[in-house]
Amino acid sequence: MKIKINNKECSFNKGETLIQIADRNGIHIPRFCYHDKLSIAANCRMCLIEQVGVGKPQPACSTPALENQEYFTKSKLAVDSQKNTMEFLLINHPLDCPVCDQGGMCELQDQALMHGRVKSRYEQEKRVVIDYKIGPLIKTNMTRCIHCTRCVRFGEEIAGIKEFGAIGRGEGMEIRTYLTSAINSPMSGNMIDICPVGALNAAPSHMKGRTWELEEVKHISPHDCVGSNMNIHVLDNSIFRVVPHENKKINEVWISDRDRFSYEALGHSDRIKKPIAKINGRHVEVEWEQAFDIIKDSISKIKFNKSAGFISANSTIEEQYLFQKWLRENNINNIDHRVSQNKFSYKKDDIFPEIDIPIEEIENSNSVLLIDSNLTYDQPILAHKVRKSFLKNAKINSIHTYSYKYNFDTNISLLIKPRSLYETLIDIIEYLTVITVNDKTLNKFILPDDIKKNFKGLTNKKIIEISNDLLTTNSLILLGSNLNSHPDYEDLKILTNIISVLTKSNRGFLSNRSNEAGAWLSGCVPNKIEGMKNSRNIGFNVFDSINEHLECYIIYNLDFIDFYHYSELKKSLSNAKFVLGISSFITEEDKNLYDVILPLATTFESPGTYVNIEGTWQSFAQSCKPHHMSKEGWKILTKLRLIHGANIDNSLDYLDILNEADQAIRNYKSFVGKEYKDIKMKKDSNENTLIRSGSCNSYYVDNIVRRSSSLNKVNSNKNFVSVNKKTLEQNNIDLSKNKVIVKQGDNTLLAELVIDDNVSDDCIYIANSNKEHYDLGKQHQPIIIENV
Amino acid sequence: MKNNIRINELCYSTLSKDNPNSFETYVSLGGYSTWKNIVLSAYDKKEIIETVMKSGLRGRGGAGFPTGRKWSFINQDSEEIKYLVCNADESEPGTCKDRDILRYNPHALIEGMLIASYAIGADTAYCYLRGEFIDDVYSSFKVALDEAYKNKFIGKNVLNTSINIEIHDLIGAGAYIVGEETAMLESIEGKKGFPRFKPPFPAVKGLFGSPTIINNVETLASIPKIMENGPEWFNSVGTKDSPGFKCFSVSGHVNKPGNFEIPLGTPFKKLLELAGGMKNGKKIKAVIPGGSSVPVVPGEVMLETNMDYESISQAGSMLGSGAVIVMDEDTNMVEVIHRIARFYYSESCGQCTPCREGTGWMFKIIDKILCGNGNLDDIKTLESIPKMISGSTICALGDAAAMPVESFMKNYKEEFLKYIKDKKEEDLYQEKNNNKEFVLHKK
Amino acid sequence: MNDNNFYNIPSEICVKINKWLLKFPHGEKKPAIIFALHQIQKENKYIKTIHIDSVARLLDVKKIDVYEVAAFYSMFELEKIGKHTISVCTNVSCMLNGSDEILSYLEKKLNIKVGKSSDKFFLKDERECLAACAGAPMMQVNHKYYENLTKDKIDKIIRDIEDEK
Numbered sequence A: 001m002k003i004k005i006n007n008k009e010c011s012f013n014k015g016e017t018l019i020q021i022a023d024r025n026g027i028h029i030p031r032f033c034y035h036d037k038l039s040i041a042a043n044c045r046m047c048l049i050e051q052v053g054v055g056k057p058q059p060a061c062s063t064p065a066l067e068n069q070e071y072f073t074k075s076k077l078a079v080d081s082q083k084n085t086m087e088f089l090l091i092n093h094p095l096d097c098p099v100c101d102q103g104g105m106c107e108l109q110d111q112a113l114m115h116g117r118v119k120s121r122y123e124q125e126k127r128v129v130i131d132y133k134i135g136p137l138i139k140t141n142m143t144r145c146i147h148c149t150r151c152v153r154f155g156e157e158i159a160g161i162k163e164f165g166a167i168g169r170g171e172g173m174e175i176r177t178y179l180t181s182a183i184n185s186p187m188s189g190n191m192i193d194i195c196p197v198g199a200l201n202a203a204p205s206h207m208k209g210r211t212w213e214l215e216e217v218k219h220i221s222p223h224d225c226v227g228s229n230m231n232i233h234v235l236d237n238s239i240f241r242v243v244p245h246e247n248k249k250i251n252e253v254w255i256s257d258r259d260r261f262s263y264e265a266l267g268h269s270d271r272i273k274k275p276i277a278k279i280n281g282r283h284v285e286v287e288w289e290q291a292f293d294i295i296k297d298s299i300s301k302i303k304f305n306k307s308a309g310f311i312s313a314n315s316t317i318e319e320q321y322l323f324q325k326w327l328r329e330n331n332i333n334n335i336d337h338r339v340s341q342n343k344f345s346y347k348k349d350d351i352f353p354e355i356d357i358p359i360e361e362i363e364n365s366n367s368v369l370l371i372d373s374n375l376t377y378d379q380p381i382l383a384h385k386v387r388k389s390f391l392k393n394a395k396i397n398s399i400h401t402y403s404y405k406y407n408f409d410t411n412i413s414l415l416i417k418p419r420s421l422y423e424t425l426i427d428i429i430e431y432l433t434v435i436t437v438n439d440k441t442l443n444k445f446i447l448p449d450d451i452k453k454n455f456k457g458l459t460n461k462k463i464i465e466i467s468n469d470l471l472t473t474n475s476l477i478l479l480g481s482n483l484n485s486h487p488d489y490e491d492l493k494i495l496t497n498i499i500s501v502l503t504k505s506n507r508g509f510l511s512n513r514s515n516e517a518g519a520w521l522s523g524c525v526p527n528k529i530e531g532m533k534n535s536r537n538i539g540f541n542v543f544d545s546i547n548e549h550l551e552c553y554i555i556y557n558l559d560f561i562d563f564y565h566y567s568e569l570k571k572s573l574s575n576a577k578f579v580l581g582i583s584s585f586i587t588e589e590d591k592n593l594y595d596v597i598l599p600l601a602t603t604f605e606s607p608g609t610y611v612n613i614e615g616t617w618q619s620f621a622q623s624c625k626p627h628h629m630s631k632e633g634w635k636i637l638t639k640l641r642l643i644h645g646a647n648i649d650n651s652l653d654y655l656d657i658l659n660e661a662d663q664a665i666r667n668y669k670s671f672v673g674k675e676y677k678d679i680k681m682k683k684d685s686n687e688n689t690l691i692r693s694g695s696c697n698s699y700y701v702d703n704i705v706r707r708s709s710s711l712n713k714v715n716s717n718k719n720f721v722s723v724n725k726k727t728l729e730q731n732n733i734d735l736s737k738n739k740v741i742v743k744q745g746d747n748t749l750l751a752e753l754v755i756d757d758n759v760s761d762d763c764i765y766i767a768n769s770n771k772e773h774y775d776l777g778k779q780h781q782p783i784i785i786e787n788v
Numbered sequence B: 001m002k003n004n005i006r007i008n009e010l011c012y013s014t015l016s017k018d019n020p021n022s023f024e025t026y027v028s029l030g031g032y033s034t035w036k037n038i039v040l041s042a043y044d045k046k047e048i049i050e051t052v053m054k055s056g057l058r059g060r061g062g063a064g065f066p067t068g069r070k071w072s073f074i075n076q077d078s079e080e081i082k083y084l085v086c087n088a089d090e091s092e093p094g095t096c097k098d099r100d101i102l103r104y105n106p107h108a109l110i111e112g113m114l115i116a117s118y119a120i121g122a123d124t125a126y127c128y129l130r131g132e133f134i135d136d137v138y139s140s141f142k143v144a145l146d147e148a149y150k151n152k153f154i155g156k157n158v159l160n161t162s163i164n165i166e167i168h169d170l171i172g173a174g175a176y177i178v179g180e181e182t183a184m185l186e187s188i189e190g191k192k193g194f195p196r197f198k199p200p201f202p203a204v205k206g207l208f209g210s211p212t213i214i215n216n217v218e219t220l221a222s223i224p225k226i227m228e229n230g231p232e233w234f235n236s237v238g239t240k241d242s243p244g245f246k247c248f249s250v251s252g253h254v255n256k257p258g259n260f261e262i263p264l265g266t267p268f269k270k271l272l273e274l275a276g277g278m279k280n281g282k283k284i285k286a287v288i289p290g291g292s293s294v295p296v297v298p299g300e301v302m303l304e305t306n307m308d309y310e311s312i313s314q315a316g317s318m319l320g321s322g323a324v325i326v327m328d329e330d331t332n333m334v335e336v337i338h339r340i341a342r343f344y345y346s347e348s349c350g351q352c353t354p355c356r357e358g359t360g361w362m363f364k365i366i367d368k369i370l371c372g373n374g375n376l377d378d379i380k381t382l383e384s385i386p387k388m389i390s391g392s393t394i395c396a397l398g399d400a401a402a403m404p405v406e407s408f409m410k411n412y413k414e415e416f417l418k419y420i421k422d423k424k425e426e427d428l429y430q431e432k433n434n435n436k437e438f439v440l441h442k443k
Numbered sequence C: 001m002n003d004n005n006f007y008n009i010p011s012e013i014c015v016k017i018n019k020w021l022l023k024f025p026h027g028e029k030k031p032a033i034i035f036a037l038h039q040i041q042k043e044n045k046y047i048k049t050i051h052i053d054s055v056a057r058l059l060d061v062k063k064i065d066v067y068e069v070a071a072f073y074s075m076f077e078l079e080k081i082g083k084h085t086i087s088v089c090t091n092v093s094c095m096l097n098g099s100d101e102i103l104s105y106l107e108k109k110l111n112i113k114v115g116k117s118s119d120k121f122f123l124k125d126e127r128e129c130l131a132a133c134a135g136a137p138m139m140q141v142n143h144k145y146y147e148n149l150t151k152d153k154i155d156k157i158i159r160d161i162e163d164e165k
């Protein structure tokens, strides 16, 4: 079908609106309320254009094109209408562009220049709106609001949590939250971008610089397995703000608040400024050369091959590749990145963060099963995709150990004890083996005996319904990222795999690290070398490395609290002969256990590559120079290899390393299709005790976010434990008191008590969001609760 | 002149009786016989619509859209859920006709709603009354509804047939804009009354996403008699484009203000006579013939005009809801428009820009002029704003706010100019308006 | 949760609200917001935030949705007001028939400015026409209509209210 816009012939599909057709054909129509990811509101009336033969101007954003009609976007009627709207919009808008953050990138400012009248005729008093605080991330200046309601619709439609509303009516209408409540969505920062004027501003960068002074560098999200694309705006070699970079396949035009605001950590007081070495029992700052000399000297005095190296799964693939290469060149195979994992049952475990379908396909799933996933807060962009599938009528089911808040509705939501996860998945398998008994395609599939042994006759209707939903086409199972501290984690991965084979569902193994897939691929595990090839010499995993009390430990880009076996680690380090740290941040307490600490450039200060859950390699450039004396990881690691006599060309640069890593890794074999015949299931023994459950707070998961001041203000109430009423009563806890004591081993913690029936029975839920929580003890271990 | 007009034969037909609103009165005048007939003989839906079309009945809510045509937009036989909504939000300033129908002849409305629901294939109908009626006609309407239920005219298995029709009473909470049909749908759905943009029209996608027909109280209350007496009876009075009877609410400077149901096309002079003529024998200065949102017409023009859609349109205004506001020679037109502009300023929903900002701007300028602070530029601006609003808003409230200002400026500009030229002299007005300091509509 | 920050909707009102919901398609909860607010306002004279919270909880809708409705419709009072609400229509038809004098008379008599409230009376700033133009000037007292007002009539209405106790 065809129409003419400004005499240009344009073709269109039935139902398309004029603005969509014009946008596609490069014809500019001004707008404020229209946003291609949001529903149509047609309230700003800025997009009025002329339809030949119709006396009234038509709003292009909401008017469907009519076959063979002619439209004009710049005729007198159109231009006059646009000018009129502009004049109306400006009468109550403060003309404070010189002090507005939006100045220079303001849609109102731009359109006022193009479509406005020269002089304002309005002389009366302008509307003034009182501002309310809506949290630490967004600074409001509601007097500037033009009531386009994009932010309201964003909340309802994209974030899935309606938090803004249009309150009152007429000229007095205000966009605000309920009373003075804060915005809670983990995607709320996007409202700053979609607000066409300076009403919603990024609080951390508020009034700190002007748009035209900024430089823009593309970056990849350093915080989860999604790999959202973002643009870093840099002012004088420091990061001014972070905004989304459109990538239709991954994050569309959104990013999570964590990705947007974590950069604040760069200026944290934990930042290491210069290399530090322990000389005569005291930590002193030294020059780089001196630091390398000390390392060389110390290593020569010990059995260096009795070492272990741990690297963060948030480091770039180049760093990970070099790290394991350096260690393996020195015959060290005790290499691992799985520092937050609890138990290691299988030497050959090789299921790593991967998903069977591209991220953009998630929205086409017909059913989704979440296994203990706090998706909305841990991987907000994936939650957005699942939400889209939900809006297309997919059934979302969830099996969880805490009733997480999602931004979509769940069909069946099954709250179970953490210890029962394993049995629940076996129940599903039991049902599926009955249902699929006649499925010829499964003939070759042999169910491990160990699993069959656990069959016990099925009664739970919810399990049956969940299983049946998985049997629909295009179903998806997502295994939550916080399960890695679960004692059965490796079994759960295998059981998930089996379920997916039986139901032909797609699988996604989630991670809250930006490059965990990269860590596996580059060989940062004891049993695999780069490219997932089996290693001839299998080293110790993290757990064994720590318990073997080795001579030397090298810790790369990690805080001690990142380790599940946090207290054991500290003990081993204090007994070791040499401990080397390479990190951007250090706490006073951690510092004491290191012999040498090298200051590492953060992800923003270094080029690099991340591999996301769908296996996409995304490289980024350096956004700004490393702060203080810190250096990029690839440089540090190359220097360390040189110390040990590796034969490296002096002119080697970053791109060479990327190339080398790429070639070494590219052709890896994925786990797809494995059956795990020889699996041995075993059970945890803590049957009759209270168990500490809980995941890591999404604003405390890694060494960057936990140091971002604004994000940390979002979790205002940090030190609390949640327990359900039944468990409290069974343990004789006085419900009227708001504090309790919890004990793990010899450690005790006085914490606020939250009665929360989202917690499963016999569990004390602590969302790790504080060092005190790590000092208390580990998740999934016995815990005691007492009255104060 | 002798008064030989046929008066109160349709919606007000019970008025002359003792207990006008009782079920018995209505039935004694033949009420519900049409509905009984339709139900028991399983009338053809199309035939009903055709009858209404033939009668030429036009919507009495303001826009005057032919009712039969509107009904025919709906596919009566589709399986889809469909709704009928009765617009009893009567809030156009000057209009008080629907309240009297609800007060004195609620059963005609109920029967009309039943017939309309049946004709469009809806099994649920809602009657949305404005919030301010909550302790007034809302209660009496509910009583009437209960009676009709008791007598099995509504509900499951109407008169023991397989027909099911529910009529629900709903109540608003004070907002002029909810009278606009799509805002009413939003309000019924439990939201604030923001009009929806069209297309899609309610007949395609209305209440809860289903096809919906919205009609005014008077429109629906006219249906039973039209069905009973036939379309010819109805359109034997009135003119070709404005057939039938219409209720006019006459208010302002007249001796006997009230509601008069008369044939369309009746000369305004006669209507004025029915309303007892001008108060205190004053001369007529101006008339707003169809509720405050239509243009004002000078008295002398009005005296020569007939009360029908075409004639009033020729006189430069609109019949609207039939609210006739009469003003005598002493009326201060700047004060009147000040009051009207204030109303629209308070009632703009705030959704779309021209109306939200424009209504306030117009009011503030008029206020400034009235307080004696105006200048000639203000007059120019005031003349241009209505043109900027008209036709560019989501719903017709924008036009409703613009038209009166435009017409007052056109017909009574010299009164505005007088305020500007003669500031001193008008100190009086300034004082008078001082204590009415304006606060934004905010809570 | 603190108990005095909590409003328990009386069970008779809950029953009414549930009955009201039967008018709408199954699962639609929002359509009862306006009705619920009317009921609660009748009980409490004006609507406090705890009332909004309780309606949101009862109907399982977002608080902001309830707040939007409460703030949009002019009949809902969100600030403390006196026992009896008096609304004098001051729209065109009433104005032409002297509603301004009626209003000033009431302001003086009750000693409150329009839009303000004493313990006993709230003199509402009524902008909307109340659909009784043929009985102008008119007012509503607690939503009852009083038409063709004169000063004497007003004296009597007020006296009756005060006698009522």
Ligand SMILES: Cc1cc2nc3c(=O)[nH]c(=O)nc-3n(C[C@H](O)[C@H](O)[C@H](O)COP(=O)(O)O)c2cc1C
Pocket (backbone or CB within 6 Å): B058, B059, B060, B061, B062, B063, B064, B065, B067, B070, B087, B088, B089, B090, B091, B092, B176, B177, B178, B179, B180, B181, B182, B214, B215, B216, B217, B219, B220, B395, B396, B397, B400
């Ligand atoms: C701002 C505005 C207010 C309106 N108020 C009313 C009203 O109070 N009562 C009414 O019946 N129609 C009112 N209408 C007209 C309705 O939108 C609609 O046209 C009417 O209810 C249709 O019924 P009818 O075809 O029977 O006239 C209003 C329209 C607008 C734009």
Ligand code: SF4
Pocket (backbone or CB within 6 Å): A144, A145, A146, A147, A148, A149, A150, A151, A152, A175, A194, A195, A196, A197, A199, A200
């Ligand atoms: S705050 Fe910004 S996005 Fe929200 S309505 Fe106002 S102008 Fe639009």
Ligand code: FES
Pocket (backbone or CB within 6 Å): A030, A031, A032, A033, A034, A041, A042, A043, A044, A045, A046, A047, A048, A059, A060, A061, A062
């Ligand atoms: S962009 Fe079309 S009305 Fe706002």
